[in-house]
Amino acid sequence: MRLRSLLFVPGDRPDRMEKALGLGADALILDLEDAVAAERKAEARRQVAAFVAANPAAHLWVRINPLDGSDCDRDLDAVLSARPDGIVLPKAEGGASVAELVKRLTQRGNVTAQVLAIATETPAAIFQLGSYGGAKRLAGLTWGAEDLPAAIGASTSREGDGRFTPPYELARSLCLFGAAAAGVAPIETVYPAFRDLDGLADYAARARRDGFTGMMAIHPAQVPVINAAFTPSAEEVSHAEAVVAAFAANPGAGALSLDGRMIDRPHLVQARRTLAAAGR
DSSP states (O other), rough: OOOOOEEEEEEOOOOHHHHTTOOOOEEEEEEEETSOGGGHHHHHHHHHHHHHHHHHSSEEEEEOOTTTTEEEEHHHHGGGOOOOEEEEEEEEEEEEHHHHHHHHHHTTTTOOEEEEEOOOOOOHHTTTOOOOOTOOOOEEEEEEHHHHHHHHHHSBBBBBOOOOHHHHHHHHHHHHHHHHTTTTTEEOOSOOTTTTHHHHHHHHHHHHHOOOOOOEEETTTHHHHHHHHOOHHHHHHHHHHHHHHHHHHTTTSSSEEEEEEEEEEEHHHHHHHHHHHHTT
8 A cells, every 4th residue: 555645634524534535645544533622532433433434445544542541442442343444553652552552453353454653752652663673564653743842841843944853853763764674664744834835845855855655644735745745756767767677687786887877786775665656
């Protein structure tokens, strides 16, 4: 499953869920956590379960409430029979959190749902970002810049120009490396200024440059911008094909010359990733 864009939709808004199906996102995240007030959660569970059951061909994920609260089990009891593609786990604290979630999924007879862990929302989570290797059903790691500053008493996670302050750049980097170490997809966090599409384009381009393979969205207008940023251009695909062809023609070579530049095995690895991202 390609995960360039993952669009959040409030779980108590079936009208928005229906509209979101046609917006081009690679997956929808039907939210039972932050987007739903406490008094609306029971209704949201019913709406999400019904929507997932009615749309078996869509790529639908459900963000549940954290493992340590009673809402988590209520969420799982309500939605798992509808067979969502995956569960988004907030406030994950390492591979042990994923193992606990998978245990609860299995206990309820679900053996297929994958997991996307939000891996930086508590101080303890930061010290567990290298522990996700081998976690069953883990599809990716993502991070957030809102819960963590609140948890440690920071006034903000961003500079005046929107850039992350150093502690949160560190959290982002550790999420990226933790995902790579675990062999799963690194997914960039949301860009909250949803009307600033130029800023989003720059942010998403930076994310792809740094190694992220997809990004979460909070508004429908963000989806095409994110998809474009994480889709290799024709020029990139052509270059990647040339790199792969050069090494195929010279299988014993450690380094080669291509278009007046030296290329070596890391370039081949990157070329294969580019082609995979392009669906080649």
